Amino acid sequence: MLKELVTKCRTFRRFYEDETISMEDLRELVNLARLTASTSNSQALKFRLCNTPEETAKVFPTLNWAGALSDWDGPEKGERPSAYIIILCDLSLGKNKLYDDGIAAQTIMLGAVEKEYGGCILASVQRSHLAEALSIDPSRYSIDLVLALGKPKEEVVLVPVKEDGDTRYYRDENQVHYVPKRTLDDIII
Numbered sequence: 001m002l003k004e005l006v007t008k009c010r011t012f013r014r015f016y017e018d019e020t021i022s023m024e025d026l027r028e029l030v031n032l033a034r035l036t037a038s039t040s041n042s043q044a045l046k047f048r049l050c051n052t053p054e055e056t057a058k059v060f061p062t063l064n065w066a067g068a069l070s071d072w073d074g075p076e077k078g079e080r081p082s083a084y085i086i087i088l089c090d091l092s093l094g095k096n097k098l099y100d101d102g103i104a105a106q107t108i109m110l111g112a113v114e115k116e117y118g119g120c121i122l123a124s125v126q127r128s129h130l131a132e133a134l135s136i137d138p139s140r141y142s143i144d145l146v147l148a149l150g151k152p153k154e155e156v157v158l159v160p161v162k163e164d165g166d167t168r169y170y171r172d173e174n175q176v177h178y179v180p181k182r183t184l185d186d187i188i189i
């Protein structure tokens with residue numbers, strides 16, 4: 001059921017880092033994005049896959065995690081993502097395809113959940129550092145989004161937004177992560 005998959009497709013930021021994701025799995029996820037809608041069917045998005053400890057170690061320091069959790073700097077060693085899919089725009093095929101990025105990102109995340117993985121879409125990325133670390137030519141590609149992937153090691157619970165309207169996510173003392181969501185009636189006008 002799609003609803004079940006979408007509900008299970010939460011943002012996870014802590015992982016069993018030693019649970020690797022094969023290149024074949026990453027390629028299957030990108031293959032889902034290949035089949036999605038694309039502005040003018042330009043298919044300007046390209047994807048860089050990283051799943052070795054050498055490469056993931058280069059990506060991690062360029063990412064900014066969980067802006068709403070001011071006392072948390074991101075996952076510790078051993079709980080970091082075991083793979084990344086970096087969504088790039090091939091500038092020779094089109095300029096920043098922002099809508100295409102989102103469609104590709106969510107499709108890949110849904111595919112990851114189906115494979116019992118999970119992860120986090122990251123837009124807060126030190127792009128020039130990442131381009132340099134992975135030798136991505138910035139005159140040829142823009143770095144749009146980074147998808148961090150792994151075997152989730154945390155519980156994420158959806159809760160209704162309270163009366164005060166605060167949508168910031170938070171954690172309790174057991175590190176359970178809560179994500180407030182608005183009701184259906186609140187979002188249909």
Ligand SMILES: Cc1cc2nc3c(=O)[nH]c(=O)nc-3n(C[C@H](O)[C@H](O)[C@H](O)COP(=O)(O)O)c2cc1C
Nearest residue numbers: 010011064065066067120121122123124125169179
């Ligand atoms: C386009 C986009 C960019 C995001 N960028 C970041 C990011 O840079 N860092 C981060 O920790 N989370 C990032 N997130 C994750 C959101 O914080 C997360 O989706 C939100 O808290 C809701 O949680 P949920 O995905 O479980 O519904 C991003 C999500 C989206 C859709």
